[in-house]
Amino acid sequence: MVHAQRKPRKRPRRKPADVLVRIRGLEFAHQGREVEQGPIFRGVDLDFYRGKVVAILGPSGTGKTTLLKLIGGQLSPQAGTIEVDGEVVDELDRKGLYRLRKRMGMLFQSGALLTDMTVFDNVAFPIREHSDLPESMVRDLVLMKLEAVGLRGAQELMPAELSGGMARRVALARAIALDPMMILYDEPFTGQDPISMGVLIKLIRELNQTLRLTSVVVSHDVEETLSIADYVYLLSEGQVVGQGTPQQIRKSSSAWVQQFLRGEPDGPVPFHIPTISLQQELLEEGA
Amino acid sequence: MNRVFNSVQRLGRGTLFLFHLLGGIGSLIPRFSLVIQQLYSVGVHSLLIVVVAGLFVGMVLGLQGYNTLVDFGAEESLGVLVALSLVRELGPVVAALLFAGRAGSALTAEIGLMKATEQLSGMEMMAVDPVHRIVSPRFLAGFLSLPLLTGIFTVLGVYGGYFVAVPLLGVDDGAFWSQMQARVDFYDDLMSGVIKSVVFGFVVSWIALFEGYDATPTSEGVSRATTRTVVHASLAVLGLDFVLTALMFGA
Numbered sequence: 001m002v003h004a005q006r007k008p009r010k011r012p013r014r015k016p017a018d019v020l021v022r023i024r025g026l027e028f029a030h031q032g033r034e035v036e037q038g039p040i041f042r043g044v045d046l047d048f049y050r051g052k053v054v055a056i057l058g059p060s061g062t063g064k065t066t067l068l069k070l071i072g073g074q075l076s077p078q079a080g081t082i083e084v085d086g087e088v089v090d091e092l093d094r095k096g097l098y099r100l101r102k103r104m105g106m107l108f109q110s111g112a113l114l115t116d117m118t119v120f121d122n123v124a125f126p127i128r129e130h131s132d133l134p135e136s137m138v139r140d141l142v143l144m145k146l147e148a149v150g151l152r153g154a155q156e157l158m159p160a161e162l163s164g165g166m167a168r169r170v171a172l173a174r175a176i177a178l179d180p181m182m183i184l185y186d187e188p189f190t191g192q193d194p195i196s197m198g199v200l201i202k203l204i205r206e207l208n209q210t211l212r213l214t215s216v217v218v219s220h221d222v223e224e225t226l227s228i229a230d231y232v233y234l235l236s237e238g239q240v241v242g243q244g245t246p247q248q249i250r251k252s253s254s255a256w257v258q259q260f261l262r263g264e265p266d267g268p269v270p271f272h273i274p275t276i277s278l279q280q281e282l283l284e285e286g287a
Numbered sequence: 288m289n290r291v292f293n294s295v296q297r298l299g300r301g302t303l304f305l306f307h308l309l310g311g312i313g314s315l316i317p318r319f320s321l322v323i324q325q326l327y328s329v330g331v332h333s334l335l336i337v338v339v340a341g342l343f344v345g346m347v348l349g350l351q352g353y354n355t356l357v358d359f360g361a362e363e364s365l366g367v368l369v370a371l372s373l374v375r376e377l378g379p380v381v382a383a384l385l386f387a388g389r390a391g392s393a394l395t396a397e398i399g400l401m402k403a404t405e406q407l408s409g410m411e412m413m414a415v416d417p418v419h420r421i422v423s424p425r426f427l428a429g430f431l432s433l434p435l436l437t438g439i440f441t442v443l444g445v446y447g448g449y450f451v452a453v454p455l456l457g458v459d460d461g462a463f464w465s466q467m468q469a470r471v472d473f474y475d476d477l478m479s480g481v482i483k484s485v486v487f488g489f490v491v492s493w494i495a496l497f498e499g500y501d502a503t504p505t506s507e508g509v510s511r512a513t514t515r516t517v518v519h520a521s522l523a524v525l526g527l528d529f530v531l532t533a534l535m536f537g538a
Protein backbone atom coordinates (compact mmCIF):
# COMPACT_ATOMS: atom_id res chain seq x y z
CA MET A 1 0.00 0.00 0.00
CA VAL A 2 1.37 3.38 -0.98
CA HIS A 3 0.67 6.18 1.44
CA ALA A 4 0.70 9.74 0.24
CA GLN A 5 3.05 12.04 2.06
CA ARG A 6 0.99 14.14 4.39
CA LYS A 7 1.80 17.76 3.80
CA PRO A 8 0.00 20.48 5.71
CA ARG A 9 -1.75 22.26 2.88
CA LYS A 10 -4.69 24.60 2.95
CA ARG A 11 -7.68 23.31 1.00
CA PRO A 12 -5.93 21.12 -1.54
CA ARG A 13 -7.77 21.39 -4.83
CA ARG A 14 -5.99 18.51 -6.52
CA LYS A 15 -5.27 15.35 -4.67
CA PRO A 16 -3.40 12.16 -5.38
CA ALA A 17 -5.65 9.92 -7.45
CA ASP A 18 -5.89 7.11 -4.95
CA VAL A 19 -7.45 9.00 -2.03
CA LEU A 20 -11.23 8.94 -2.38
CA VAL A 21 -12.15 10.65 0.88
CA ARG A 22 -9.83 13.14 2.48
CA ILE A 23 -10.75 14.70 5.82
CA ARG A 24 -8.63 17.46 7.28
CA GLY A 25 -8.93 19.24 10.61
CA LEU A 26 -12.52 18.16 11.08
CA GLU A 27 -14.29 19.86 13.96
CA PHE A 28 -17.92 19.27 14.74
CA ALA A 29 -20.29 19.74 17.65
CA HIS A 30 -24.03 19.11 17.67
CA GLN A 31 -26.02 22.28 17.95
CA GLY A 32 -27.87 22.70 21.20
CA ARG A 33 -25.81 20.02 22.90
CA GLU A 34 -24.90 20.58 26.50
CA VAL A 35 -21.57 22.35 26.66
CA GLU A 36 -20.09 19.84 29.11
CA GLN A 37 -20.46 17.03 26.59
CA GLY A 38 -18.07 18.90 24.38
CA PRO A 39 -17.52 18.67 20.65
CA ILE A 40 -17.71 15.36 18.82
CA PHE A 41 -14.64 15.91 16.65
CA ARG A 42 -11.63 17.98 17.57
CA GLY A 43 -9.35 18.16 14.59
CA VAL A 44 -9.63 14.77 12.91
CA ASP A 45 -7.56 13.88 9.81
CA LEU A 46 -8.55 10.80 7.83
CA ASP A 47 -7.69 9.40 4.38
CA PHE A 48 -9.77 6.70 2.76
CA TYR A 49 -7.98 5.04 -0.13
CA ARG A 50 -9.84 3.99 -3.24
CA GLY A 51 -10.70 0.32 -3.46
CA LYS A 52 -9.98 -0.39 0.20
CA VAL A 53 -12.12 -1.41 3.13
CA VAL A 54 -11.53 1.26 5.74
CA ALA A 55 -12.78 0.72 9.27
CA ILE A 56 -13.52 3.33 11.88
CA LEU A 57 -13.55 1.78 15.33
CA GLY A 58 -14.45 3.47 18.55
CA PRO A 59 -16.62 3.24 21.63
CA SER A 60 -20.32 4.14 21.45
CA GLY A 61 -20.95 7.85 21.35
CA THR A 62 -17.70 8.84 19.66
CA GLY A 63 -19.64 10.17 16.69
CA LYS A 64 -18.99 7.37 14.23
CA THR A 65 -22.45 7.72 12.71
CA THR A 66 -22.02 11.49 12.74
CA LEU A 67 -18.85 11.02 10.69
CA LEU A 68 -20.81 9.14 8.02
CA LYS A 69 -23.45 11.85 7.98
CA LEU A 70 -20.73 14.44 7.52
CA ILE A 71 -19.26 12.49 4.60
CA GLY A 72 -22.73 12.17 3.09
CA GLY A 73 -23.33 15.90 3.49
CA GLN A 74 -26.29 15.53 5.85
CA LEU A 75 -24.37 17.58 8.42
CA SER A 76 -21.83 20.34 7.91
CA PRO A 77 -18.57 20.58 9.85
CA GLN A 78 -17.84 23.66 11.93
CA ALA A 79 -14.24 23.65 10.74
CA GLY A 80 -12.07 21.59 8.44
CA THR A 81 -12.77 20.08 5.06
CA ILE A 82 -14.24 16.84 3.82
CA GLU A 83 -13.36 16.01 0.24
CA VAL A 84 -15.04 13.14 -1.56
CA ASP A 85 -13.61 12.34 -4.97
CA GLY A 86 -12.13 15.82 -5.20
CA GLU A 87 -15.28 17.68 -4.22
CA VAL A 88 -15.56 19.55 -0.94
CA VAL A 89 -18.82 18.19 0.45
CA ASP A 90 -20.07 21.15 2.48
CA GLU A 91 -19.37 23.61 -0.34
CA LEU A 92 -21.62 21.77 -2.79
CA ASP A 93 -25.07 23.13 -3.55
CA ARG A 94 -28.08 20.84 -3.32
CA LYS A 95 -27.75 19.67 -6.90
CA GLY A 96 -24.07 18.91 -6.59
CA LEU A 97 -24.63 17.12 -3.32
CA TYR A 98 -27.35 14.93 -4.83
CA ARG A 99 -25.10 14.17 -7.80
CA LEU A 100 -22.40 13.06 -5.39
CA ARG A 101 -24.82 11.03 -3.27
CA LYS A 102 -25.94 9.06 -6.31
CA ARG A 103 -22.39 7.72 -6.34
CA MET A 104 -22.47 6.80 -2.64
CA GLY A 105 -24.46 4.09 -0.97
CA MET A 106 -25.18 4.08 2.71
CA LEU A 107 -26.24 1.15 4.83
CA PHE A 108 -28.07 2.37 7.90
CA GLN A 109 -28.01 0.55 11.21
CA SER A 110 -31.74 -0.16 10.99
CA GLY A 111 -31.67 -0.83 7.25
CA ALA A 112 -34.01 2.15 6.74
CA LEU A 113 -36.13 0.23 4.25
CA LEU A 114 -39.34 1.91 3.16
CA THR A 115 -41.94 0.04 5.16
CA ASP A 116 -44.82 0.49 2.70
CA MET A 117 -43.07 -1.28 -0.19
CA THR A 118 -42.01 -4.84 -0.92
CA VAL A 119 -38.37 -5.89 -0.96
CA PHE A 120 -38.40 -5.70 -4.76
CA ASP A 121 -39.81 -2.17 -4.81
CA ASN A 122 -37.34 -1.07 -2.16
CA VAL A 123 -34.40 -2.14 -4.29
CA ALA A 124 -36.05 -0.70 -7.39
CA PHE A 125 -36.70 2.62 -5.63
CA PRO A 126 -33.40 4.42 -6.39
CA ILE A 127 -33.37 3.05 -9.94
CA ARG A 128 -36.91 4.25 -10.62
CA GLU A 129 -36.25 7.63 -9.00
CA HIS A 130 -33.10 8.35 -10.96
CA SER A 131 -33.71 6.80 -14.36
CA ASP A 132 -36.39 6.32 -16.98
CA LEU A 133 -35.47 2.72 -17.65
CA PRO A 134 -38.27 0.47 -18.91
CA GLU A 135 -39.82 -1.72 -16.25
CA SER A 136 -38.37 -4.92 -17.73
CA MET A 137 -34.84 -3.56 -17.34
CA VAL A 138 -35.54 -2.33 -13.81
CA ARG A 139 -36.68 -5.86 -13.02
CA ASP A 140 -33.49 -7.40 -14.40
CA LEU A 141 -31.32 -4.97 -12.44
CA VAL A 142 -33.22 -5.54 -9.21
CA LEU A 143 -33.07 -9.30 -9.58
CA MET A 144 -29.31 -9.14 -10.13
CA LYS A 145 -28.80 -6.99 -7.03
CA LEU A 146 -31.00 -9.28 -4.94
CA GLU A 147 -29.14 -12.30 -6.28
CA ALA A 148 -25.87 -10.72 -5.16
CA VAL A 149 -27.09 -10.60 -1.56
CA GLY A 150 -28.82 -13.97 -1.82
CA LEU A 151 -32.37 -12.71 -1.32
CA ARG A 152 -33.95 -13.15 -4.75
CA GLY A 153 -36.38 -15.55 -3.09
CA ALA A 154 -37.59 -12.84 -0.71
CA GLN A 155 -38.52 -10.26 -3.32
CA GLU A 156 -42.25 -10.29 -2.58
CA LEU A 157 -41.91 -9.94 1.21
CA MET A 158 -42.60 -6.72 3.09
CA PRO A 159 -39.80 -5.25 5.25
CA ALA A 160 -41.74 -6.09 8.41
CA GLU A 161 -41.55 -9.80 7.49
CA LEU A 162 -37.74 -9.81 7.32
CA SER A 163 -35.31 -10.63 10.08
CA GLY A 164 -32.81 -7.93 11.05
CA GLY A 165 -30.02 -9.57 9.07
CA MET A 166 -32.18 -9.98 5.98
CA ALA A 167 -33.32 -6.36 6.20
CA ARG A 168 -29.70 -5.27 6.20
CA ARG A 169 -28.97 -7.41 3.16
CA VAL A 170 -31.93 -5.89 1.31
CA ALA A 171 -30.66 -2.45 2.29
CA LEU A 172 -27.26 -3.46 0.94
CA ALA A 173 -28.84 -4.52 -2.37
CA ARG A 174 -30.54 -1.12 -2.48
CA ALA A 175 -27.27 0.66 -1.66
CA ILE A 176 -25.54 -0.97 -4.64
CA ALA A 177 -28.53 -0.46 -6.95
CA LEU A 178 -27.00 2.58 -8.63
CA ASP A 179 -23.50 1.02 -8.78
CA PRO A 180 -21.86 3.49 -6.41
CA MET A 181 -18.16 4.15 -6.00
CA MET A 182 -18.33 3.93 -2.23
CA ILE A 183 -20.53 2.38 0.44
CA LEU A 184 -20.78 3.67 3.98
CA TYR A 185 -21.70 0.99 6.50
CA ASP A 186 -23.14 2.22 9.79
CA GLU A 187 -22.62 -0.47 12.47
CA PRO A 188 -23.32 -3.37 10.08
CA PHE A 189 -22.67 -6.09 12.68
CA THR A 190 -24.62 -4.75 15.64
CA GLY A 191 -27.24 -7.15 16.95
CA GLN A 192 -26.63 -9.89 14.37
CA ASP A 193 -26.58 -13.60 15.04
CA PRO A 194 -23.36 -15.45 14.09
CA ILE A 195 -24.69 -16.62 10.73
CA SER A 196 -25.98 -13.20 9.65
CA MET A 197 -22.69 -11.78 10.84
CA GLY A 198 -20.78 -14.23 8.67
CA VAL A 199 -22.98 -13.41 5.69
CA LEU A 200 -22.47 -9.68 6.12
CA ILE A 201 -18.69 -10.02 6.51
CA LYS A 202 -18.56 -12.08 3.33
CA LEU A 203 -20.78 -9.62 1.45
CA ILE A 204 -18.85 -6.52 2.47
CA ARG A 205 -15.54 -8.09 1.47
CA GLU A 206 -16.82 -9.62 -1.77
CA LEU A 207 -18.79 -6.64 -2.96
CA ASN A 208 -15.79 -4.44 -2.32
CA GLN A 209 -13.72 -6.63 -4.62
CA THR A 210 -16.20 -7.51 -7.35
CA LEU A 211 -17.73 -4.04 -7.70
CA ARG A 212 -14.41 -2.23 -7.14
CA LEU A 213 -15.94 -0.24 -4.34
CA THR A 214 -14.46 1.68 -1.52
CA SER A 215 -16.06 0.62 1.75
CA VAL A 216 -16.16 2.58 4.96
CA VAL A 217 -17.20 0.45 7.92
CA VAL A 218 -18.06 2.17 11.16
CA SER A 219 -18.30 -0.27 14.03
CA HIS A 220 -17.43 -1.24 17.57
CA ASP A 221 -17.30 -4.96 16.83
CA VAL A 222 -13.53 -5.34 16.96
CA GLU A 223 -12.87 -8.86 15.69
CA GLU A 224 -15.32 -8.81 12.76
CA THR A 225 -14.15 -5.41 11.65
CA LEU A 226 -10.44 -6.19 11.90
CA SER A 227 -11.00 -9.36 9.87
CA ILE A 228 -12.17 -7.46 6.77
CA ALA A 229 -10.46 -4.08 7.03
CA ASP A 230 -7.45 -2.99 5.01
CA TYR A 231 -6.87 0.04 7.17
CA VAL A 232 -8.24 0.94 10.59
CA TYR A 233 -8.74 4.22 12.40
CA LEU A 234 -9.49 4.23 16.11
CA LEU A 235 -11.48 7.20 17.31
CA SER A 236 -12.07 8.32 20.86
CA GLU A 237 -13.15 11.57 22.44
CA GLY A 238 -13.10 13.39 19.13
CA GLN A 239 -9.59 12.40 18.11
CA VAL A 240 -7.76 9.68 16.21
CA VAL A 241 -6.06 7.60 18.90
CA GLY A 242 -4.65 4.92 16.65
CA GLN A 243 -4.40 3.98 12.99
CA GLY A 244 -2.81 1.39 10.79
CA THR A 245 -3.40 -2.00 9.24
CA PRO A 246 -5.16 -4.54 11.48
CA GLN A 247 -1.76 -6.11 12.28
CA GLN A 248 -0.29 -2.77 13.29
CA ILE A 249 -3.34 -2.00 15.43
CA ARG A 250 -3.12 -5.33 17.23
CA LYS A 251 0.54 -4.67 18.05
CA SER A 252 -0.12 -1.11 19.21
CA SER A 253 1.62 -0.14 22.41
CA SER A 254 -1.13 2.26 23.48
CA ALA A 255 -2.84 1.13 26.67
CA TRP A 256 -6.13 2.60 25.47
CA VAL A 257 -6.00 0.66 22.20
CA GLN A 258 -5.23 -2.56 24.02
CA GLN A 259 -8.08 -2.03 26.48
CA PHE A 260 -10.50 -1.37 23.62
CA LEU A 261 -9.36 -4.37 21.53
CA ARG A 262 -9.57 -6.78 24.46
CA GLY A 263 -12.69 -5.29 26.00
CA GLU A 264 -11.20 -4.95 29.45
CA PRO A 265 -13.55 -3.39 31.99
CA ASP A 266 -10.94 -1.20 33.65
CA GLY A 267 -7.92 0.64 32.33
CA PRO A 268 -7.31 4.04 30.78
CA VAL A 269 -11.10 4.19 30.40
CA PRO A 270 -12.04 3.79 34.07
CA PHE A 271 -14.81 1.50 35.29
CA HIS A 272 -16.11 4.23 37.59
CA ILE A 273 -17.32 7.51 36.19
CA PRO A 274 -15.09 10.06 37.96
CA THR A 275 -16.92 11.68 40.86
CA ILE A 276 -16.46 12.28 44.59
CA SER A 277 -15.53 9.27 46.71
CA LEU A 278 -18.25 6.88 47.88
CA GLN A 279 -17.37 7.52 51.51
CA GLN A 280 -17.79 11.26 51.06
CA GLU A 281 -21.15 10.85 49.30
CA LEU A 282 -22.50 8.49 51.97
CA LEU A 283 -21.48 10.88 54.72
CA GLU A 284 -23.09 13.79 52.91
CA GLU A 285 -26.38 11.92 52.76
CA GLY A 286 -26.27 11.28 56.51
CA ALA A 287 -25.67 14.91 57.34
CA MET B 288 -37.36 34.18 26.68
CA ASN B 289 -35.99 30.89 25.45
CA ARG B 290 -39.53 29.66 24.77
CA VAL B 291 -40.32 32.72 22.67
CA PHE B 292 -37.10 32.22 20.74
CA ASN B 293 -37.97 28.55 20.15
CA SER B 294 -41.48 29.38 18.97
CA VAL B 295 -40.21 31.96 16.51
CA GLN B 296 -37.62 29.50 15.28
CA ARG B 297 -40.26 26.81 14.79
CA LEU B 298 -42.46 29.26 12.91
CA GLY B 299 -39.55 30.03 10.61
CA ARG B 300 -38.78 26.36 10.07
CA GLY B 301 -42.45 25.71 9.36
CA THR B 302 -42.56 28.44 6.73
CA LEU B 303 -39.38 27.23 5.00
CA PHE B 304 -40.80 23.70 5.11
CA LEU B 305 -43.99 24.97 3.42
CA PHE B 306 -42.02 26.57 0.59
CA HIS B 307 -39.94 23.43 0.24
CA LEU B 308 -42.98 21.17 -0.04
CA LEU B 309 -44.79 23.54 -2.40
CA GLY B 310 -41.70 23.39 -4.61
CA GLY B 311 -42.29 19.68 -4.99
CA ILE B 312 -45.88 20.00 -6.21
CA GLY B 313 -44.83 20.67 -9.81
CA SER B 314 -42.92 17.42 -10.14
CA LEU B 315 -46.03 15.49 -9.06
CA ILE B 316 -47.95 16.20 -12.25
CA PRO B 317 -46.20 13.49 -14.31
CA ARG B 318 -46.36 11.13 -11.31
CA PHE B 319 -49.90 11.71 -10.19
CA SER B 320 -50.26 8.10 -9.02
CA LEU B 321 -48.33 9.11 -5.89
CA VAL B 322 -51.09 11.61 -5.09
CA ILE B 323 -53.86 9.12 -5.90
CA GLN B 324 -52.37 6.66 -3.38
CA GLN B 325 -52.39 9.35 -0.72
CA LEU B 326 -55.86 10.56 -1.65
CA TYR B 327 -56.98 7.06 -0.85
CA SER B 328 -55.26 6.79 2.52
CA VAL B 329 -55.94 10.38 3.59
CA GLY B 330 -59.35 10.95 2.05
CA VAL B 331 -61.13 7.63 1.64
CA HIS B 332 -60.07 6.41 5.08
CA SER B 333 -61.62 9.54 6.64
CA LEU B 334 -64.89 8.96 4.84
CA LEU B 335 -66.65 6.82 7.43
CA ILE B 336 -66.17 9.19 10.35
CA VAL B 337 -67.24 12.15 8.20
CA VAL B 338 -70.38 10.37 6.95
CA VAL B 339 -71.50 9.28 10.41
CA ALA B 340 -70.69 12.62 12.05
CA GLY B 341 -72.43 14.53 9.25
CA LEU B 342 -75.65 12.55 9.68
CA PHE B 343 -75.71 13.01 13.44
CA VAL B 344 -74.87 16.70 13.39
CA GLY B 345 -77.70 17.27 10.88
CA MET B 346 -80.15 15.27 12.96
CA VAL B 347 -79.28 17.17 16.14
CA LEU B 348 -79.61 20.47 14.30
CA GLY B 349 -83.04 19.37 13.09
CA LEU B 350 -84.21 18.48 16.60
CA GLN B 351 -82.84 21.59 18.30
CA GLY B 352 -83.97 23.94 15.55
CA TYR B 353 -87.48 22.50 15.57
CA ASN B 354 -87.85 23.08 19.33
CA THR B 355 -87.12 26.80 18.94
CA LEU B 356 -88.82 27.44 15.61
CA VAL B 357 -92.06 25.71 16.56
CA ASP B 358 -92.70 28.31 19.29
CA PHE B 359 -92.90 30.95 16.57
CA GLY B 360 -94.77 28.71 14.16
CA ALA B 361 -91.79 28.91 11.85
CA GLU B 362 -90.92 25.21 11.73
CA GLU B 363 -91.11 25.32 7.93
CA SER B 364 -87.87 27.32 7.99
CA LEU B 365 -86.09 24.35 9.52
CA GLY B 366 -84.56 23.43 6.16
CA VAL B 367 -82.97 26.88 5.88
CA LEU B 368 -81.66 26.73 9.42
CA VAL B 369 -80.10 23.33 8.96
CA ALA B 370 -78.65 24.11 5.54
CA LEU B 371 -77.25 27.51 6.43
CA SER B 372 -75.62 26.36 9.66
CA LEU B 373 -74.05 23.44 7.87
CA VAL B 374 -72.95 25.19 4.71
CA ARG B 375 -71.54 28.28 6.39
CA GLU B 376 -70.11 26.99 9.65
CA LEU B 377 -70.55 23.46 10.86
CA GLY B 378 -69.68 21.69 7.64
CA PRO B 379 -66.23 23.23 7.11
CA VAL B 380 -65.36 23.49 10.82
CA VAL B 381 -66.49 20.09 12.08
CA ALA B 382 -65.19 18.29 9.00
CA ALA B 383 -61.81 20.03 9.48
CA LEU B 384 -61.71 19.08 13.17
CA LEU B 385 -62.51 15.47 12.35
CA PHE B 386 -59.97 15.53 9.54
CA ALA B 387 -57.29 16.86 11.91
CA GLY B 388 -58.06 14.07 14.36
CA ARG B 389 -58.35 11.25 11.85
CA ALA B 390 -56.03 12.06 8.94
CA GLY B 391 -53.80 14.75 10.46
CA SER B 392 -52.66 12.66 13.39
CA ALA B 393 -52.06 9.69 11.07
CA LEU B 394 -49.93 11.83 8.75
CA THR B 395 -47.86 13.17 11.65
CA ALA B 396 -47.29 9.72 13.10
CA GLU B 397 -46.39 8.28 9.69
CA ILE B 398 -43.84 10.99 8.83
CA GLY B 399 -42.50 11.02 12.40
CA LEU B 400 -41.96 7.27 12.37
CA MET B 401 -40.35 7.40 8.95
CA LYS B 402 -37.95 9.93 10.44
CA ALA B 403 -37.36 7.83 13.56
CA THR B 404 -36.60 4.71 11.50
CA GLU B 405 -34.15 6.68 9.30
CA GLN B 406 -36.30 6.20 6.20
CA LEU B 407 -36.12 9.91 5.46
CA SER B 408 -32.33 10.09 5.92
CA GLY B 409 -32.05 6.94 3.84
CA MET B 410 -33.92 8.63 1.03
CA GLU B 411 -31.73 11.69 1.31
CA MET B 412 -28.64 9.51 1.00
CA MET B 413 -30.17 7.99 -2.15
CA ALA B 414 -30.28 11.55 -3.52
CA VAL B 415 -34.09 11.60 -3.32
CA ASP B 416 -35.58 14.67 -1.66
CA PRO B 417 -37.86 13.21 1.04
CA VAL B 418 -39.93 16.38 1.23
CA HIS B 419 -40.71 16.27 -2.47
CA ARG B 420 -41.16 12.50 -2.63
CA ILE B 421 -43.03 11.86 0.64
CA VAL B 422 -44.45 15.10 1.97
CA SER B 423 -45.66 16.92 -1.16
CA PRO B 424 -48.06 14.17 -2.36
CA ARG B 425 -49.53 13.92 1.12
CA PHE B 426 -49.97 17.65 1.30
CA LEU B 427 -51.73 17.80 -2.06
CA ALA B 428 -53.93 14.86 -1.07
CA GLY B 429 -54.93 16.51 2.22
CA PHE B 430 -55.53 19.84 0.51
CA LEU B 431 -57.77 18.21 -2.10
CA SER B 432 -59.66 15.82 0.16
CA LEU B 433 -60.85 18.17 2.89
CA PRO B 434 -63.10 20.30 0.59
CA LEU B 435 -64.56 17.08 -0.85
CA LEU B 436 -65.11 15.60 2.63
CA THR B 437 -66.70 18.89 3.71
CA GLY B 438 -69.11 18.64 0.79
CA ILE B 439 -70.05 15.08 1.77
CA PHE B 440 -70.41 16.10 5.42
CA THR B 441 -72.72 18.99 4.52
CA VAL B 442 -74.93 16.99 2.16
CA LEU B 443 -75.36 14.18 4.68
CA GLY B 444 -76.04 16.74 7.41
CA VAL B 445 -78.87 18.22 5.35
CA TYR B 446 -80.30 14.74 4.82
CA GLY B 447 -79.97 14.04 8.54
CA GLY B 448 -81.91 17.21 9.29
CA TYR B 449 -84.49 16.28 6.69
CA PHE B 450 -84.88 12.81 8.17
CA VAL B 451 -85.64 14.27 11.62
CA ALA B 452 -87.78 17.14 10.38
CA VAL B 453 -90.06 15.59 7.78
CA PRO B 454 -90.75 11.95 8.67
CA LEU B 455 -90.26 12.30 12.43
CA LEU B 456 -91.53 15.76 13.37
CA GLY B 457 -93.97 16.27 10.53
CA VAL B 458 -92.55 19.41 8.94
CA ASP B 459 -93.93 19.99 5.44
CA ASP B 460 -91.75 18.29 2.84
CA GLY B 461 -92.14 20.93 0.12
CA ALA B 462 -91.62 23.84 2.49
CA PHE B 463 -88.43 22.27 3.86
CA TRP B 464 -86.78 22.06 0.44
CA SER B 465 -88.27 25.14 -1.24
CA GLN B 466 -87.34 27.52 1.56
CA MET B 467 -83.87 26.08 1.56
CA GLN B 468 -83.59 26.57 -2.18
CA ALA B 469 -84.84 30.14 -1.96
CA ARG B 470 -82.68 31.29 0.94
CA VAL B 471 -79.33 29.58 0.48
CA ASP B 472 -77.25 31.70 -1.87
CA PHE B 473 -74.61 30.13 -4.08
CA TYR B 474 -71.97 32.84 -3.73
CA ASP B 475 -72.65 34.18 -0.24
CA ASP B 476 -73.22 30.88 1.49
CA LEU B 477 -71.96 27.97 -0.53
CA MET B 478 -68.77 29.63 -1.75
CA SER B 479 -67.88 30.97 1.68
CA GLY B 480 -68.07 27.41 2.97
CA VAL B 481 -65.90 26.18 0.11
CA ILE B 482 -63.32 28.91 0.75
CA LYS B 483 -63.20 27.97 4.41
CA SER B 484 -62.72 24.29 3.68
CA VAL B 485 -59.93 25.03 1.21
CA VAL B 486 -58.12 27.19 3.78
CA PHE B 487 -58.62 24.57 6.50
CA GLY B 488 -57.38 21.79 4.21
CA PHE B 489 -54.22 23.78 3.53
CA VAL B 490 -53.55 24.65 7.17
CA VAL B 491 -54.38 21.26 8.70
CA SER B 492 -52.23 19.38 6.16
CA TRP B 493 -49.37 21.81 6.63
CA ILE B 494 -49.44 21.58 10.43
CA ALA B 495 -49.74 17.79 10.42
CA LEU B 496 -46.87 17.26 7.97
CA PHE B 497 -44.60 19.83 9.60
CA GLU B 498 -45.14 18.36 13.07
CA GLY B 499 -44.22 14.93 11.73
CA TYR B 500 -41.17 16.19 9.88
CA ASP B 501 -40.00 18.28 12.82
CA ALA B 502 -40.68 15.57 15.43
CA THR B 503 -37.93 14.41 17.74
CA PRO B 504 -37.14 10.99 16.23
CA THR B 505 -38.05 8.91 19.28
CA SER B 506 -41.30 7.21 20.26
CA GLU B 507 -41.91 9.91 22.85
CA GLY B 508 -41.19 12.66 20.32
CA VAL B 509 -43.59 11.18 17.75
CA SER B 510 -46.37 10.84 20.31
CA ARG B 511 -45.88 14.44 21.41
CA ALA B 512 -45.90 15.61 17.80
CA THR B 513 -49.15 13.74 17.13
CA THR B 514 -50.80 15.40 20.11
CA ARG B 515 -49.50 18.79 19.00
CA THR B 516 -50.94 18.25 15.53
CA VAL B 517 -54.43 17.70 16.86
CA VAL B 518 -54.23 20.60 19.32
CA HIS B 519 -52.62 23.12 16.97
CA ALA B 520 -54.68 22.15 13.95
CA SER B 521 -57.96 22.34 15.90
CA LEU B 522 -57.08 25.73 17.37
CA ALA B 523 -55.93 27.00 13.98
CA VAL B 524 -59.20 25.87 12.39
CA LEU B 525 -61.35 27.56 15.03
CA GLY B 526 -59.26 30.74 15.02
CA LEU B 527 -59.18 30.98 11.25
CA ASP B 528 -62.91 30.29 11.13
CA PHE B 529 -63.50 33.44 13.16
CA VAL B 530 -61.17 35.49 10.95
CA LEU B 531 -62.71 34.20 7.72
CA THR B 532 -66.26 34.67 8.99
CA ALA B 533 -65.44 38.23 10.03
CA LEU B 534 -63.94 38.92 6.61
CA MET B 535 -66.78 37.37 4.59
CA PHE B 536 -69.84 38.22 6.68
CA GLY B 537 -68.63 40.99 8.97
CA ALA B 538 -68.72 43.89 6.56
